[in-house]
Amino acid sequence: xxxxxxxxxxxxxxxxxxxxxxxxxxxxxxxxxxxxxxxxxxxxxxxxxxxxxxxxxxxxxxxxxxxxxxxxxxxxxxxxxxxxxxxxxxxxxxxxxxxxxxxxxxxxxxxxxxxxxxxxxxxxxxxxxxxxxxxxxxxxxxxxxxxxxxxxxxxxxxxxxxxxxxxxxxxxxxxxxxxxxxxxxxxxxxxxxxxxxxxxxxxxxxxxxxxxxxxxxxxxxxxxxxxxxxxxxxxxxxxxxxxxxxxxxxxxxxxxxxxxxxxxxxxxxxxxxxxxxxxxxxxxxxx
Amino acid sequence: xxxxxxxxxxxxxxxxxxxxxxxxxxxxxxxxxxxxxxxxxxxxxxxxxxxxxxxxxxxxxxxxxxxxxxxxxxxxxxxxxxxxxxxxxxxxxxxxxxxxxxxxxxxxxxxxxxxxxxxxxxxxxxxxxxxxxxxxxxxxxxxxxxxxxxxxxxxxxxxxxxxxxxxxxxxxxxxxxxxxxxxxxxxxxxxxxxxxxxxxxxxxxxxxxxxxxxxxxxxxxxxxxxxxxxxxxxxxxxxxxxxxxxxxxxxxxxxxxxxxxxxxxxxxxxxxxxxxxxxxxxxxxxxxxxxxxxxxxxxxxxx
Numbered sequence: 001x002x003x004x005x006x007x008x009x010x011x012x013x014x015x016x017x018x019x020x021x022x023x024x025x026x027x028x029x030x031x032x033x034x035x036x037x038x039x040x041x042x043x044x045x046x047x048x049x050x051x052x053x054x055x056x057x058x059x060x061x062x063x064x065x066x067x068x069x070x071x072x073x074x075x076x077x078x079x080x081x082x083x084x085x086x087x088x089x090x091x092x093x094x095x096x097x098x099x100x101x102x103x104x105x106x107x108x109x110x111x112x113x114x115x116x117x118x119x120x121x122x123x124x125x126x127x128x129x130x131x132x133x134x135x136x137x138x139x140x141x142x143x144x145x146x147x148x149x150x151x152x153x154x155x156x157x158x159x160x161x162x163x164x165x166x167x168x169x170x171x172x173x174x175x176x177x178x179x180x181x182x183x184x185x186x187x188x189x190x191x192x193x194x195x196x197x198x199x200x201x202x203x204x205x206x207x208x209x210x211x212x213x214x215x216x217x218x219x220x221x222x223x224x225x226x227x228x229x230x231x232x233x234x235x236x237x238x239x240x241x242x243x244x245x246x247x248x249x250x251x252x253x254x255x256x257x258x259x260x261x262x263x264x265x266x267x268x269x270x271x272x273x274x275x276x277x278x279x280x281x282x283x284x285x286x287x
Numbered sequence: 288x289x290x291x292x293x294x295x296x297x298x299x300x301x302x303x304x305x306x307x308x309x310x311x312x313x314x315x316x317x318x319x320x321x322x323x324x325x326x327x328x329x330x331x332x333x334x335x336x337x338x339x340x341x342x343x344x345x346x347x348x349x350x351x352x353x354x355x356x357x358x359x360x361x362x363x364x365x366x367x368x369x370x371x372x373x374x375x376x377x378x379x380x381x382x383x384x385x386x387x388x389x390x391x392x393x394x395x396x397x398x399x400x401x402x403x404x405x406x407x408x409x410x411x412x413x414x415x416x417x418x419x420x421x422x423x424x425x426x427x428x429x430x431x432x433x434x435x436x437x438x439x440x441x442x443x444x445x446x447x448x449x450x451x452x453x454x455x456x457x458x459x460x461x462x463x464x465x466x467x468x469x470x471x472x473x474x475x476x477x478x479x480x481x482x483x484x485x486x487x488x489x490x491x492x493x494x495x496x497x498x499x500x501x502x503x504x505x506x507x508x509x510x511x512x513x514x515x516x517x518x519x520x521x522x523x524x525x526x527x528x529x530x531x532x533x534x535x536x537x538x539x540x541x542x543x544x545x546x547x548x549x550x551x552x553x554x555x556x557x558x559x560x561x562x563x564x565x566x567x568x569x570x571x572x573x574x575x576x577x578x579x580x581x582x583x584x585x586x587x588x589x590x
Contacts, residue, residue, distance in 0.1 A: 107478075127463075127466060
């Protein structure tokens, strides 16, 4: 059973179809890459899976279970009513607020075991590297509001445990010497690594990396590829978007290619590299 | 010299109250960039809840042995109830507008402010109502000055709450989630932080601190009325801006400084409170013009 599956995933923004009927299936334990020209809808797919956007139609299954349990039902059985089936929904539409957000909210998706990094780095700049990773561990912590307010022994013990785990993750990505620096003061390459450590803090089963090699020199790219292999070595499935062909071809086992929101090719690197439709999408028809 | 010391103590006492209110403004601004204009009235409501609890428990006539647990109980219950009021207001008036243009929640905040004032007016009438001072009386004589024991208690209660708040924000799971949400809401959600709950907790804490401020105000001035929140809220807002809105330490510092300024101006100039207000709001304008980020800036200083 694939760890992540999308069926007919579609997202419209007004008249623009950003993602159009995309079927993906990411197998447990593999390194899966999604490539495509700028604006092909890759990051939109990530945002849909992460729960930041709600799909216009289609399904997302994580470990075989739908991430949008409620909406799915109505979509399948009452298509003409989709989006209009409650008074609240109709009122929201009248007010221009869009349909009721249904399905899991992003924090619940993260709790299921899906974590991600961002194309343009989005660390908590005014927190230390260690604190950033500790925020990542938030969904795996159990201290309730009252534990936090009263700082009970349980909360303190858990804080210590989480701090140790965060240190370990920083060591894993090679940032242990920078744990007390503010994220915004770290060099660019370290910030990218810190984002990965923070995402790993959520203890994901599936890690989505959005252009992790952007702006890296060849040396850094090699280190990154090693890191991705190490992450997979821990049993975490890696799903990445990447523009750098060298990284994609070397590190990933299967590749899917998007163009104008549609899937145009899928397969192992060797096959995708020579696919005429892929070459056309990247180089234009005349090439 | 004696007069100077007296004004200083008065200023610190008033400052403690302003600081407790300012914390609510600054926390809410920090997390959802909303100036919660209803906060001054939440402070008044907190004071009234405290007064109601005191009369239900009959604490004005309680023997000294029961007074201390009674006062602690009043603080805890009033802070919790007021916290829930803050959460309810957020749920009804601010959360539905979170993605609306920035002006919309600002208008509802002003609306909530008038609603709360109206309700208090209807329930409690237009007159000043006397408030019992349950803090110990007497004063400490230091030779050059005498300090009211009650004032010392007020300053200590406020400082204790502020230190606890700072520890909470800096060193706990929920506090860290609050800081993360303040810095990047979407990134925080994707790291598994339930931002709706985190924002609700922020409102709870801010309103609870305002209730503490309201009860302390009652003890200090021994009077309360429905419109108390208007001026005190605006002055506390000035304190929050002065310290750097969004910055918790800044709000506490700003509160104390504004309190001291008010009492020195009021004490040394003919005309008292009117002059204080002129000076305080001049400070607000000057800060906004020359140092919009306030004394300590929006966030923590650079390490």
